[in-house]
Amino acid sequence: MRITTRMITTRYTKSLNNLAYELDRLNNQVATGRKHMNSSENTAEAVKAFQIRRNMSKVEGYLSNIEYAKDFLTNSETGLTHLQEIVQEAKSKIVAGMNDTQSKTEREVIATELRDLLMQFLQTLNTNISxxxxxGGTNTETPPFEIVDGKLHYNGYELDSLEAGTEDYNKLLNDSLTIDIGLGLYFNPDSTVNKGSVFGYSITGIDITGSGTTDIDGICVSNNIYDLLRQIAEEFESDDYSHDKVDALFGHFEKVSGNVLKKMTEVGSKTSYLKFMKERYDDQTFNLKERQVSVEGIDTAYSIILYESQKVAYNAALQMGARLIQPSIFNFMS
Incomplete structure (x- = not known):
């Protein structure tokens, strides 16, 4: 069979194109560090790669949520620390005011100082970050605490009127901010998020201040820190000042103000849990990246050797083509 120049050219061009395609593929591998550019090249590995990337995306989302919650808790801890400092200062002033050597004028000065602390306490309860x-629980848009007719209100409710265990009290107590950190998010039959499947990262104000009232020796005493401190200040200003009454109020104040320290401990526990979850997800991220490399990645050194070998083969083919396809008379015709 006679082999024509056209046949040689066709076969040569096809082989050269194959070499060029393989050279380009290897070049892309070396440049990107990935085995395949398209899922069609290896469907099975593409499915594995998709699953790994999906899991990595989930973990990245959880880590982002954890960082947000940690920042929020850090700000909450700062606020609670300031509240605790105010409480401690108030205790010192109350003890000083209860000294029997204090005159009415001196007690009035202490009462004024306590009212200044009340203003600071209220401002801290309404701490606004960004x-x-x-x-304020889920109410993050408006100040959760306000003074109405001299009494402390929280999200529209007078705290002295809110007794523990009532429907309104439980609603406010459970009204906390939550976030998904991978605890198995699911919904209740009524389409609300199940609280056990998300992480609660806010401290509700009512849980800090306390609510309701208590009867002490026939006296109706507030259970919330703010109004109780106000009652003590009023007693220091009263013409009928009673040391025994202030002593009883102070004893109750020491009890209810312990809420602040409890909430600081709770914030610390929540922060520690987030730290644990972050470390767990960091480990998962490391393992997923290793799996991703094993599925999608290349052996860089080996791929470079293949690429250089293919480049040599391609250049050799070009040189061979120059010898195989000799010029004919048609190359010189115009």
Whole structure:
């Protein structure tokens, strides 16, 4: 059979194209560090790679949520620390005011100082970070605490009127901010998020201040820190000042103000849990990246050797083509 120049050219061009395609494929591998550019090249590995990337995306989302919650808790801890400092200062002033050597004028000065602390206490309860109130539960848009007719209100409810265990009290107590950190998010039959499947990262204000009232020796005493401190200040200003009454109020104040320290401990526990979850997800991220490399990645050194070998083969083919396909008379015709 006669082999024509056209046949040689066709076969040569096809072989050269194959070499060029393989050279380009190897070049892409070396440049990107990936075995395949398209899922069609290896469907089975593409499915594995997709699953790994999906898991990595989930973990990245959880880590982002954890960082957000940690920042929120850090701000909450700062606020609670300030509240605790105010409480401690108030205790010192109350003890000083209860000294029998104090005159009425001196007690009035202490009462004024206590009222200054009340203002600081209220301002701290309404701490706003980046446009969000941190102690208002899901109410982050408006100040959760306000004074109405001299009494402390929380999200529209007078705290002295809210007794523990009532429907309104439980609603406010459980009204906390939550976030998905991979605890198995699911919904209740009524389409609400199940609280056990998300992480609660906010401290509700009512849980800090306390609510309701208590009867002490026939006296109706507030259970919330703010109004109780106000009652003590009023007693220091009263013409009928009673040391025994202030002593009883102070004993109750020491009890209810312990809420602040309890909440600081709770914030610490929540922060520690987030730290544990972050470490867990960091380990998962490391393992997923290793799996991703094993599925999608290349052996860089080996791929470079293949690429250089293919480049040599391609250049050799070009040189061979120059010898195989000799010029004919048609190359010189115009």
């Amino acid at each position: 446009g969000r109130y941190i102690f």
